[in-house]
Amino acid sequence: MPPEPTSLFLSAERASALAAWRSPEEDVVSLHLDVDAAGAYPSALCRLLREAKTAQPRLRALARDVERLEAFVRGEFSPAGRRGLCAVSCVKRGLFEAFSLPEPLKPSLTISDRPAVRPLESLGARYRRFLVLLADERRARFVEMHLGEATEVETHDGGELTSDPAALARRAAALAAARGADRLVLGASAERLAAFTAALPADLRGELISEPLLGPDRPLEAVAERGRHNERESLKLREAVLVRRFMEELKNGGAVAGLEAVAAALQQGCVKRVFVREGWAKMGRRCPACRRLSLDHRSCPWCFRVTEHVFDVVAELVDRAVEAGVEVDPVALHPDFDGVGRIGAELSTPAARRKETPTGRALRALFALKSGRTSPLRPRSQPE
Numbered sequence: 001m002p003p004e005p006t007s008l009f010l011s012a013e014r015a016s017a018l019a020a021w022r023s024p025e026e027d028v029v030s031l032h033l034d035v036d037a038a039g040a041y042p043s044a045l046c047r048l049l050r051e052a053k054t055a056q057p058r059l060r061a062l063a064r065d066v067e068r069l070e071a072f073v074r075g076e077f078s079p080a081g082r083r084g085l086c087a088v089s090c091v092k093r094g095l096f097e098a099f100s101l102p103e104p105l106k107p108s109l110t111i112s113d114r115p116a117v118r119p120l121e122s123l124g125a126r127y128r129r130f131l132v133l134l135a136d137e138r139r140a141r142f143v144e145m146h147l148g149e150a151t152e153v154e155t156h157d158g159g160e161l162t163s164d165p166a167a168l169a170r171r172a173a174a175l176a177a178a179r180g181a182d183r184l185v186l187g188a189s190a191e192r193l194a195a196f197t198a199a200l201p202a203d204l205r206g207e208l209i210s211e212p213l214l215g216p217d218r219p220l221e222a223v224a225e226r227g228r229h230n231e232r233e234s235l236k237l238r239e240a241v242l243v244r245r246f247m248e249e250l251k252n253g254g255a256v257a258g259l260e261a262v263a264a265a266l267q268q269g270c271v272k273r274v275f276v277r278e279g280w281a282k283m284g285r286r287c288p289a290c291r292r293l294s295l296d297h298r299s300c301p302w303c304f305r306v307t308e309h310v311f312d313v314v315a316e317l318v319d320r321a322v323e324a325g326v327e328v329d330p331v332a333l334h335p336d337f338d339g340v341g342r343i344g345a346e347l348s349t350p351a352a353r354r355k356e357t358p359t360g361r362a363l364r365a366l367f368a369l370k371s372g373r374t375s376p377l378r379p380r381s382q383p384e
C-alpha cells in the first residue's frame, strides 16, 4: 500500500486493503481520536499517550510509530469540520494511513498485528459512498465522497465525454462500479441531466441525485459541503425507516428494548443492529468476572460476584457492540423511541431463544440444598 499521509479520504480499495493488512508481529499502532470543535484534541492526545505508555510497556519498542502519529496530529492534520480521526502506523513495514470521520471516535491507542478499523467498518455500514459528476459542454469532472471527505477522481476537458451523453453515462457507470459507489450525484443543467439519465443503466438511474447548482468549476470544498448535506438527508431518511421497522419488530419479538435487555442480547451474540439515543449517558454496574452490564445489580445475577461502578454504561455497551462488529445507529429524532427505553437492538435470532436474567427464585431452585436453604457454593462455571 503506498503511503499517502496527506489524504484523509477512505476509498473502498483503501478500506479493504487496510482491513486485510496483517503484520507477522504485534507492531501496528492504531490511534483513534475524538476531534472536538474547541481544538482540545492535541491535549487529549497528550493524555492518551501518557496513559498508554504506563499501561502498555510494549509501546517503548514502538517509539518511532508514536512519534510519527504525534507529528501527524500536531503538524499535518487539520480538524476543519471533522469529528474523528483514525491513524495507523507501522514504521518498520512502511505503513502509515490516516482517515477522518464525521462522528467522534472513542479515544484509544492500541498495539496489534493489524490496524484497528472496527469503528470504521461500523460507520461504513451507515455512510453511503457518492460518486459526483459535474458536467457542462466543456468539462466533465468526477469527485468521490465518503464519510464527509471528498476527493478528485478524474477530469475530462473536451472530447467524447463532454459531447456524447451515452459515453459519459458509460464512464460514470464504470467508475461507480470500480469505486464501490452507492449513489450517483449529477451537477448539470436540466437538458444535460435528461440526456445523461436516459443513457444510464436502469440500476443506476434509481440511485441518481440531481444537483443543478453544482457545476464543474466549483471548488472541491463547495462540492464536499453539498455532499455532506446530501449525506445528512440520507441518514435522516435511513433513521426514519430503521426506527419504524424497529418499533414494529419490538411488537413481534424481533427486537428488544432497554439497557439490560440489549446488554444480555449482545452478550449472547444475537444482535444485528443497536439503536441508541444520541448523547444519552447513564451510570451503571459491571461484573468484574463475566463482564455483564446492568443498571443497578450490586451483585451479578449470573455469577454472584460483587459488581463495580461504570461511569457510562451506555458508552460501554456501544463499544462492545462496535467491537463485536454490530452496527450502531444513533437516533437523533423520533421522540417515541425514548418511550421504549432510549436503547434497543434488532435481533438476528428470534426472541424466544434468548435467556432472560435469572430471577432470585430460579437461582434458589438451581442451587438449593435438600433442606431448602440456599447453597453456600458458587456455581463452578457461569451458566450459559
Ligand SMILES: [Zn+2]
Residues within 6 Å of the ligand: 287, 288, 289, 290, 291, 292, 300, 301, 302, 303, 304, 305
Ligand atoms: Zn458476573
